[in-house]
Amino acid sequence: MINYIFQTVSFLLLIKSSIAKTSKNSMVMQALSCAVTGIASFIAGAITGGATGIIGFFRTMVFKESARFSKAQHIGCLIGFQIINVAITIITYSSWISLLAAFNTFLRTYCLWTNNLKLIKWSAIEMCILLGIYYYFYDAYIMSFGYVAVFIITIISIMADSKKEAKIIEQQEI
Numbered sequence: 001m002i003n004y005i006f007q008t009v010s011f012l013l014l015i016k017s018s019i020a021k022t023s024k025n026s027m028v029m030q031a032l033s034c035a036v037t038g039i040a041s042f043i044a045g046a047i048t049g050g051a052t053g054i055i056g057f058f059r060t061m062v063f064k065e066s067a068r069f070s071k072a073q074h075i076g077c078l079i080g081f082q083i084i085n086v087a088i089t090i091i092t093y094s095s096w097i098s099l100l101a102a103f104n105t106f107l108r109t110y111c112l113w114t115n116n117l118k119l120i121k122w123s124a125i126e127m128c129i130l131l132g133i134y135y136y137f138y139d140a141y142i143m144s145f146g147y148v149a150v151f152i153i154t155i156i157s158i159m160a161d162s163k164k165e166a167k168i169i170e171q172q173e174i
Contacts, residue, residue, distance in 0.1 A: 004142050006040035011146025018124055018154040023117040024064055030112070030120075031060035037143070046138040048098040049131070051088045052105040055081070063112045078113045085109060100134040118161070124154045 010033050017029035038053025059081045066074050089102040104127050111123035132147035 007142035048092040
């Protein structure tokens, strides 16, 4: 029962991050979602998801503040977190399904590192597909359903952002 609560909170945080207007707000919600997802994953027995969730919390909080880093520090953080991702993948590998969580983590790490809201939202679509499948295999159906909901809301959010951008460009041309 407690796992269902964690799963529900996790996807509600992801939904909030999908409609965020700034990358910082989106990243805070995603960091919290990572932490909650990590706990839910461990409870469900999805060890790779649990480990990547907890590391994802720290990664996202670090990248949220990356504007304060020098270029070398910024690149070092990306490389450091990707090395951690490789180590987690090797240590927690249990079957091909665990590679879905690992592959998601590699892509998300890069997208969050860019601190580009548009890229972060597009990577959320990839995350929803990979992790929706991953959690389905671990019988975490609320998480799978949550990723479907986040997928739909993220698509709507991207479409709304594109419409706003087109309107701004149109106004500038006039």
